[in-house]
Amino acid sequence: MNKENISVLRTAGICIALIVIILATFFNAVMGDETPKSQTEISVILYHAGSDGWESMMEGMKQAEDDFAVNINYVILRESADGQEQLEMIQREIDNGAQGVIVAVCAYSEMYEGLERISNTAPVIAVESGVGDSMIPLFSADNYEMGRMLGEQILEDFQDRENLTVALVRENVNRDSVEQREQGFRDALAGKAKIISLGAAINGEIADAAAALHKESLLELTERTDVALRDTKNYGIGNTTSIVAALDKGNLEKLIFQNEFNMGYLAVEALLQDISGENKNTVKDMDYYCVSRKEVYETQYERLLFPIVE
Amino acid sequence: MKRKILSYWSHNLRVVIAVSFTMITVIGMLAVGLIFYTTYNKSAEKQTIEDNIQLVNQVELNLTNYLRNMMRISDSLYYSVIKDTDFATENIDKEMTLLYEANKDNLVSLACFENDGSLMASTPVSSLKPHADVTEQSWFVKARNKPENLHFSSSHVQNLFVDSNNRYYWVISLSRGIEITKDGSTSSGILVVDMNFSGIEQLFTKVNSGDMCYLYLMDQSGNIIYHPQQNLIYSELAVENNAVAITYEDGTHTEEFQGEERMVVVKTVGYTGWKIVSVIPKENLYRNRNEINAVWMTVLAIAILMLIFVNQYLSSKIAQPLRRLEDSVKQLELEFPDKIYVGGSAEIQHLGKTIRSMAEQMRQLMDDVVREQEQKRKNELDALQSQxxxxxxxxxxxxxxxxxxxxxxxxxxxxxxxxxxxxxxxxxxxxxxxxxxxxxxxxxxxxxxxxxxxxxxxxxxxxxxxxxxxxxxxxxxxxxxxxxxxxxxxxxxxxxxxxxxxxxxxxxxxxxxxxxxxxxxxxxxxxxxxxxxxxxxxxxxxxxxxxxxxxxxxxxxxxxxxxxxxxxxxxxxxxxxxxxxxxxxxxx
CATH class of the missing domain: 3.30.565.10 (Histidine kinase-like ATPase, C-terminal domain)
Known part of the structure; x- marks a missing residue:
């Protein structure tokens, strides 16, 4: 075999080797692209807020589910569930493969340490109601300001009334959001109105207005038929279809609500970013609004209060 | 050294042939590949736009049929029922209910109002909300102002009737002016057909299931009636270029929105003035470009490597006999002519034989010349010696x-x-x-x-x-x-x-x-x-x-x-x- 033939054979060998490498790279790239991306599994664990209490927020989450590669498992606790039960539920979801958790914290003082511990193993984001001064990110409107706005709206509507008395529905005060709203509410009315309990009003003490700081108590308030409350005007925070219907029917004077659709959508987006390590979110303030019965069907509010449900 | 190598390369027949062939073929393949690539891209873009236009036309057809169906319901109710009824003595509840039941998948409600807004008949709900003021509704105002036309509203929440289940419906209201007979005298009124928004939503959801493009619908004022991200837009988490798109004529347009180049196909829906807008992000037009590039580059690389091999093989096949012949000719002075190489292709074999023959003749001639010269010298020497x-x-x-x-x-x-x-x-x-x-x-x-x-x-x-x-x-x-x-x-x-x-x-x-x-x-x-x-x-x-x-x-x-x-x-x-x-x- 002469030099020329050796040279040809060497070239053939090099060419074949390069072709094999190119084909291997190509098929690897093509097959790699065809491998379906695994969906991120997350869980949303919410306290009970009535039959339609989370409708708007879950609609936002579903929109995020459509937009991002995420599979969401929704868990709504029973009405009597406490913080411990919620923690156990969160842990169970993580144990079952949830890569992150969105939680509406039902009892922040009970869950503070437990959530801190869990957040070290998987990303946790709180919605609507958080965990006090914890580092767990919270997606919610400023609850103190919403409470303050509620009080201010009552003062505005009863500005000519002397000795203004407001009945406050005090329930679920172990929720961080409710506590902050109450603080804001009391600060707004401080020195300008007398705050009594709803029970006192029912028992005969005259209340010009009644206020509820969260969805469940607000819906309950709008459905009350107590004679003692016949002339009492209702105010509250939180929007559900039933509450909006109550507003529309005139059972509620004014409603303070936050953009729960955005809250749900952005919380999922943020959690996915946390899981992928792109970003570490902290508190995210949602917009909040005050709407009266006359304004319900104005375009701006109509779009927020009545999300289009597929 | 470099010059020597270049000189060797430029004078080595095998290298010249191999490099020339390879360069020509590579340039040719690159040119063909480039043409193919450009043509493919243009063709793919054209095809995508044509497909999109077809899609928009199909949606427009479906939407028109849907709206015509609603108009037929309105026509049927008006011309077949209301016009034949004296509301002083009769009611139309039964007919309305029948019509509603027959079309309830697409309907939310049917209602007939007098010009002052008082309800004359409605189905399936019968009582207005206490504070509802029909006369302020835009569909009512339009129908009253132009009773001869049919008016389609934009999407809105139906807010007139009491619903014990606290349900709310997004609807599109089809309203028209009507004549109401009461005690033999006629007066004006308004007939409204509330179409369930989900009917329109379904028409678009089907075509928006892909990720190549999306379609949205807007009214003649540019307000979005349907959009696949409608809730996000309403919540201001997303935006759409509808304010500009409303100015587009029917056809294909190019726009840049939020730093993204997009192809937009616009089609106006007859009678309503609504516009269907299909948006194709330009990067989606070339989504498969990377894959095509990978295939093209792979094929090209393999072809080039194969060509390099084939060219070297061929050039070797061509140059090898010539080199051996060259070596033989170089040794011609030392070797015998029968050692001249004869091989390779027919032409080179012929060349070898010719050179061998020539060498034999040369040697014969050289021998003759030497012999003659020797003879001449000898004879001359003999002649001189004789002197x-x-x-x-x-x-x-x-x-x-x-x-x-x-x-x-x-x-x-x-x-x-x-x-x-x-x-x-x-x-x-x-x-x-x-x-x-x-x-x-x-x-x-x-x-x-x-x-x-x-x-x-x-x-x-x-x-x-x-x-x-x-x-x-x-x-x-x-x-x-x-x-x-x-x-x-x-x-x-x-x-x-x-x-x-x-x-x-x-x-x-x-x-x-x-x-x-x-x-x-x-x-x-x-x-x-x-x-x-x-x-x-x-x-x-x-x-x-x-x-x-x-x-x-x-x-x-x-x-x-x-x-x-x-x-x-x-x-x-x-x-x-x-x-x-x-x-x-x-x-x-």
Whole structure:
């Protein structure tokens, strides 16, 4: 075999080797692209807020589910569930493969340490109601300001009334959001109105207005038929279809609500970013609004209060 | 070093062929690939847009059918029911309910109002919300202002009727002005058909399931009726370019929105003035470009590698025989012609055979030339040696001495003069070619010396055609023949010898005859006289007839030379045959 033939054979060998490498790279790239991306599994664990209490927020989450590669498992606790039960539920979801958790914290003082511990193993984001001064990110409107706005709206509507008395529905005060709203509410009315309990009003003490700081108590308030409350005007925070219907029917004077659709959508987006390590979110303030019965069907509010449900 | 490598590359046939072929094919493939790639992209873009236009047309058709169906419901209710009813005595609840039930998948409610907003009939709900003011509804206002038209509202929440289940519906209201008969008199009213928004949503959801493009719907004012991200837009988490898109005419447009280039196809829905807008982000048009690029680049790379191999193989196949042939030719001086390489393609084989044949001829010619040159030198040497033949010179000088001693000074002077002339012409300044006249003079000088030596035992007569004097001959052609004639023809004779030397022209050639009347020779002896290696010289100057004959042939060709005729006891005739030449090879 002469030099020329050796040279040809060497070239053939090099060419074949390069072709094999190119084909291997190509098929690897093509097959790699065809491998379906695994969906991120997350869980949303919410306290009970009535039959339609989370409708708007879950609609936002579903929109995020459509937009991002995420599979969401929704868990709504029973009405009597406490913080411990919620923690156990969160842990169970993580144990079952949830890569992150969105939680509406039902009892922040009970869950503070437990959530801190869990957040070290998987990303946790709180919605609507958080965990006090914890580092767990919270997606919610400023609850103190919403409470303050509620009080201010009552003062505005009863500005000519002397000795203004407001009945406050005090329930679920172990929720961080409710506590902050109450603080804001009391600060707004401080020195300008007398705050009594709803029970006192029912028992005969005259209340010009009644206020509820969260969805469940607000819906309950709008459905009350107590004679003692016949002339009492209702105010509250939180929007559900039933509450909006109550507003529309005139059972509620004014409603303070936050953009729960955005809250749900952005919380999922943020959690996915946390899981992928792109970003570490902290508190995210949602917009909040005050709407009266006359304004319900104005375009701006109509779009927020009545999300289009597929 | 670099220059050497470049020089090697530019002069190495195999490399030149391989590189040239590869470059040409690679450039060709790149050009073809580029054309294919560009054409593919354009074609893909065109196809995508055409598909999108078809999609938009299909959606427009479906939407138009949907809206026509709603209009038919409105027409049926109005022309078949309301127009035939006197509301003072009759109601239309049953007919409305039937119509609603038949179309309840697409309907939310049917309602008929008087111009002041009071409800005359409705289904499936029957009571208005206490504070509901119909007259402020936009659909109501439009229908009242233009009762002759059908009016489609934008999407909104139906907010007129009491719903015990607290449900709310997004609807599109189709309203029209109607005439209501009551107690025989007519008044104006408004008929509204609330279409379930989900019906329209479904039309678009189906076509928005892909991720190549999305479609949205807006009213004639640019308000979004349907959008796949409607809630996000309403919540201000997303935006759409509808404010600009409403200004577009039907057709395809290009726009840049939020830093993204997009193709937009717009189609107006008949009667409503709504616009269906299809948005294709431009990057989606080329989504498969990377994959196509990968395929193209892979194919190209493989093809190039294969071409490199094939080109090297082919160039090797072409260049290898040529290189071997080149090596053979390089060794031609050392090797034998039969070692010239013959192989490769037919053309190269032919070239090899031709070179081998040429080499053989060259070698033959070279051998001939060498042989001829050797022969020439030998003959010339023989001829020159003859000039200093010791025996001849001794006898001549002895004769001169004898003449001087006998005081025959005149004869001695004559002989010395003849001898001097003899040597002068012999030398001829080193020339090989002399004139025939000079050759004759040389022969005469020789004879005059020999005649003294042989005491005039023979007579010699010279005759030369005057016109031949200046023609050329090689020197020393007559003298050796005369010498032979004297030694072999005259010495043995009893009587006086006669020799005739005559030069003449015949048939364009020169002939010089040397004729003696000596003892002659038998034919068999004549026959071998001019054969090399057969005749052995016994006496004389050493220049034999063969020498003369060969020298003539070497200089003038095989057609010339000597011719001998002889008869025993009769004599011998030697004829020198020469060409008639005046100039040629005079200086050889």
């Amino acid at each position: 200093i033949n010791p025996h001849f010179l001794y006898n001549t000088l002895d004769s001169i001495v004898w003449m001087v001693e006998s005081e025959r000074y005149e004869e001695a002077i004559s002989m010395v003069t003849a001898l001097a002339n003899l040597f002068r012409i012999s030398l001829s300044q080193g020339k090989t070619i002399i004139t025939i006249a000079e050759e004759f003079q040389h022969a005469k000088n020789y004879i005059s010396i020999q005649k003294v030596r042989y005491k005039n035992k023979f007579e010699v007569e010279f005759s030369l055609d005057e016109k031949l004097k200046d023609y050329l001959t090689i020197k020393l052609v007559i003298q050796p023949i005369l010498e032979n004639a004297i030694y072999y023809g005259m010495e043995a004779m009893d009587g006086d010898g006669e020799i005739l030397v005559r030069g003449y022209e015949k048939d364009g050639d020169i002939y010089i005859d040397i004729i003696d009347n000596g003892i002659g020779m038998p034919p068999e002896q004549v026959e071998i006289l001019l054969k090399e290696g057969v005749q052995k010289r016994k006496r004389g100057s050493g220049i034999g007839l063969i020498n003369v004959d060969q020298r003539i042939k070497l200089y003038f060709g095989e057609d010339y030379g000597l011719h001998i005729e002889s008869e025993p006891d009769e004599g011998t005739k030697v004829t020198i045959h020469l060409p008639m030449k005046l100039e040629v090879e005079r200086n050889e």
